[in-house]
Amino acid sequence: MTEPVTDTGGVVQSATKPCAAYLLGLADDAMVYAQRLAEWMTNAPQIEEDMALGNIALDLLGQARALYPYIGSIDGTGRGEDDFAMQRVERDWRNVHLVEQERGDFADEMTRLLWFSAYQVELHTALAGSADEVVAGVAGKALKEVRYHLDHASLWVVRLGDGTDESHRRMEAALERVSPYLDEVFDDDEASVVAAGLGVGVLPSSLRERVVEHVARVVEQATLPVPEPSTWRSRGGRAGIHSKPMGYLLAELQHIARSYPGATW
Amino acid sequence: MSGAATPPTEAGAPSPARTERSWPLWEVFVRGKRGLSHVHVGSLHAPDAELALRNARDLYTRRQEGVSIWVVKADDITASSPAEKDSFFDPAADKIYRHPTFYDVPEDVEYL
Amino acid sequence: MYGNDVIDPTQPLNAAETDAYDAASAHEDQRDTVGDDFDALIAADQRIEPRDAMPEKYRETLIRQIAQHAHSEIIGMQPEGNWITRAPSLRRKAILIAKVQDEAGHGLYLYSAAETLGVDRAELLDRLHDGRQKYSSIFNYPTLTWADCGAIGWLVDGAAIMNQVPLCRCSYGPYARAMIRVCKEESFHQRQGFEILWTLMRGTPEQQAMAQDAADRWWWPALAMFGPPDTGEAAKGGHTEQSMAWGIKRFSNDDLRQKFVDMMVPQAEKLGIVLPDPELRWNDERGHYDFGEVDWDEFWRVLRGDGACNAERIAHRRRAHEDGAWVREAANAYAAKQALKEQQKESAA
Numbered sequence: 001m002t003e004p005v006t007d008t009g010g011v012v013q014s015a016t017k018p019c020a021a022y023l024l025g026l027a028d029d030a031m032v033y034a035q036r037l038a039e040w041m042t043n044a045p046q047i048e049e050d051m052a053l054g055n056i057a058l059d060l061l062g063q064a065r066a067l068y069p070y071i072g073s074i075d076g077t078g079r080g081e082d083d084f085a086m087q088r089v090e091r092d093w094r095n096v097h098l099v100e101q102e103r104g105d106f107a108d109e110m111t112r113l114l115w116f117s118a119y120q121v122e123l124h125t126a127l128a129g130s131a132d133e134v135v136a137g138v139a140g141k142a143l144k145e146v147r148y149h150l151d152h153a154s155l156w157v158v159r160l161g162d163g164t165d166e167s168h169r170r171m172e173a174a175l176e177r178v179s180p181y182l183d184e185v186f187d188d189d190e191a192s193v194v195a196a197g198l199g200v201g202v203l204p205s206s207l208r209e210r211v212v213e214h215v216a217r218v219v220e221q222a223t224l225p226v227p228e229p230s231t232w233r234s235r236g237g238r239a240g241i242h243s244k245p246m247g248y249l250l251a252e253l254q255h256i257a258r259s260y261p262g263a264t265w
Numbered sequence: 266m267s268g269a270a271t272p273p274t275e276a277g278a279p280s281p282a283r284t285e286r287s288w289p290l291w292e293v294f295v296r297g298k299r300g301l302s303h304v305h306v307g308s309l310h311a312p313d314a315e316l317a318l319r320n321a322r323d324l325y326t327r328r329q330e331g332v333s334i335w336v337v338k339a340d341d342i343t344a345s346s347p348a349e350k351d352s353f354f355d356p357a358a359d360k361i362y363r364h365p366t367f368y369d370v371p372e373d374v375e376y377l
Numbered sequence: 378m379y380g381n382d383v384i385d386p387t388q389p390l391n392a393a394e395t396d397a398y399d400a401a402s403a404h405e406d407q408r409d410t411v412g413d414d415f416d417a418l419i420a421a422d423q424r425i426e427p428r429d430a431m432p433e434k435y436r437e438t439l440i441r442q443i444a445q446h447a448h449s450e451i452i453g454m455q456p457e458g459n460w461i462t463r464a465p466s467l468r469r470k471a472i473l474i475a476k477v478q479d480e481a482g483h484g485l486y487l488y489s490a491a492e493t494l495g496v497d498r499a500e501l502l503d504r505l506h507d508g509r510q511k512y513s514s515i516f517n518y519p520t521l522t523w524a525d526c527g528a529i530g531w532l533v534d535g536a537a538i539m540n541q542v543p544l545c546r547c548s549y550g551p552y553a554r555a556m557i558r559v560c561k562e563e564s565f566h567q568r569q570g571f572e573i574l575w576t577l578m579r580g581t582p583e584q585q586a587m588a589q590d591a592a593d594r595w596w597w598p599a600l601a602m603f604g605p606p607d608t609g610e611a612a613k614g615g616h617t618e619q620s621m622a623w624g625i626k627r628f629s630n631d632d633l634r635q636k637f638v639d640m641m642v643p644q645a646e647k648l649g650i651v652l653p654d655p656e657l658r659w660n661d662e663r664g665h666y667d668f669g670e671v672d673w674d675e676f677w678r679v680l681r682g683d684g685a686c687n688a689e690r691i692a693h694r695r696r697a698h699e700d701g702a703w704v705r706e707a708a709n710a711y712a713a714k715q716a717l718k719e720q721q722k723e724s725a726a
Binding site for chain 2 (some may be wrong): 044048051052055155159198
């Protein structure tokens with residue numbers, strides 16, 4: 001069994017509560033990506049896209065909000081959604097680096113959304129059969145939403161890939177730029193292994209093949225090349241080691257709440 | 266960023282040539298869960314039918330489930346003339362909007 | 378009216394929650410008996426539809442008004458959009474995203490309504506971007522604190538709804554129908570704004586000060602939203618007269634402003650917010666609140682370009698539009714390629 005690990009909040013993630021750590025990874029992925037997607041509002045290429053990206057951000061925010069209180073109830077801290085979102089330091093966040101990266105252009109975002117939503121579709125398909133009722137429920141609802149996200153991203157990747165020379169070029173660059181962040185999504189970290197063993201979670205590596213296949217089909221339809229394997233890959237997100245943008249993201253996310261300790265909003 | 270306000274262009278200044286072709290207009294029809302038929306709810310712009318359908322779902326149904334959506338290019342709709350004695354229109358090929366698009370847009374007045 | 382700690386959900390907080398809305402949105406279609414003549418339809422309080430004959434000036438006035446209304450919704454996304462990433466709780470973040478999204482939707486409904494009059498949305502956006510068409514000047518003010526999001530919902534949406542409810546009876550069908558839908562949604566937004574302030578005023582001293590400060594800055598601009606005085610002497614030669622005759626405008630700016638003050642003052646009292654007008658007092662004789670004079674010089678100065686955010690709002694909007702040009706072009710190119718493929722398939726068949 002794994003050694004008990006303490007986070008800086010003094011929470012002991014003992015061997016009997018590994019699912020909390022696993023679920024926190026899922027919730028933080030959704031929360032951080034929702035925060036990034038919300039930045040597109042008033043900045044999207046067409047007003048219809050402001051609406052669509054707003055919808056997707058709301059869905060992901062909803063997924064995070066559904067998970068956080070449950071995690072608080074099983075990790076023994078009783079923390080609520082705002083405790084998780086507003087009061088944790090960077091080291092206690094378990095999202096992958098992919099979702100914390102700053103926004104690029106629209107091609108970058110549709111590429112990130114394509115990969116992330118394809119992953120989420122496989123993830124939630126598997127989690128809909130989780131041994132944990134709450135997790136299965138959240139996954140069932142999320143699955144409908146993330147299928148829509150995948151659909152949206154796919155439509156755009158095809159149009160941008162098979163659009164103009166400029167959009168094609170930008171899509172090629174986007175596929176290159178996102179590629180170092182993908183391995184991490186499918187790493188089997190400690191918490192996933194235990195959660196999967198308990199039938200609560202699913203091994204990330206088990207999702208990889210179907211996700212890669214699906215993305216490859218879309219990329220092909222978009223007349224785009226598969227990028228060369230990247231020379232480096234991101235790592236550490238699930239252990240709380242993040243990349244440069246994460247600190248700034250948290251500063252913006254948490255600043256007001258932290259400036260008025262104890263206040264209700 | 267400069268704090269100085271940019272003065273608005275003089276009224277009557279020629280509009281810069283637009284090189285971008287705008288997305289076509291689509292009319293949207295929705296049949297609700299308990300509805301009997303599709304009802305016209307409005308219009309939107311989209312480059313193609315697939316995106317038109319997606320946008321219609323976001324805009325006119327706020328992604329409710331169980332609703333049926335039709336999108337039709339405005340150009341593909343032929344309408345009847347509002348009055349028989351109206352000599353303006355050829356009944357064989359009427360469009361749903363009376364006025365042609367790209368008509369001159371009226372200038373702004375300071376406070377409406 | 379309200380309990381100590383609970384906002385009464387059944388009490389009307391804005392004009393869309395009163396009988397005025399129901400009356401305005403109820404429409405009895407008598408076109409069969411009245412016929413298609415423009416003047417007859419107007420006289421019978423019936424709706425003009427896109428295919429009807431109409432005076433050119435009627436059409437122009439509507440395009441301008443509807444377009445500016447649409448532009449206001451789009452530009453109005455920015456002051457609150459500014460606070461989405463910094464919302465102090467996840468619930469507030471979700472509500473704010475939904476609100477800003479609704480505003481995008483309202484802009485789209487309104488552009489659609491304008492387009493039925495024979496103008497292209499892209500042309501209208503060009504005119505917004507180069508300053509030939511305007512948006513509501515209320516959005517030229519900055520959102521300095523979180524409490525500003527509350528003040529905007531409570532006061533700005535409240536004023537907007539007060540203006541919009543009568544428009545649900547506007548003579549032009551597509552505009553009236555868009556207004557009915559918009560009012561319903563904005564009613565919710567206004568309630569959310571009030572709720573933000575309600576929570577702040579029951580919070581820490583710093584939160585209370587934040588709420589009071591926001592109200593101090595937004596009250597007068599909200600009153601100015603109804604437009605310059607247009608009754609009595611001021612009515613001569615203005616737009617109000619003609620717009621009223623055509624059923625585009627139903628009440629004068631001054632009437633709507635008075636209705637708004639009458640509705641908001643009791644709400645401010647419930648909130649515990651002191652409105653920044655020493656002349657505000659109930660007048661028994663008139664049956665209305667007396668209130669001070671809006672600084673119309675400041676209003677015109679801001680409208681004409683010298684507000685805190687005019688340059689920023691347009692620059693932001695233009696940048697989003699220009700940065701997105703390659704995306705829109707790509708979508709067009711793809712559609713054209715697909716259409717060509719379809720054609721080739723058909724001719725090969």
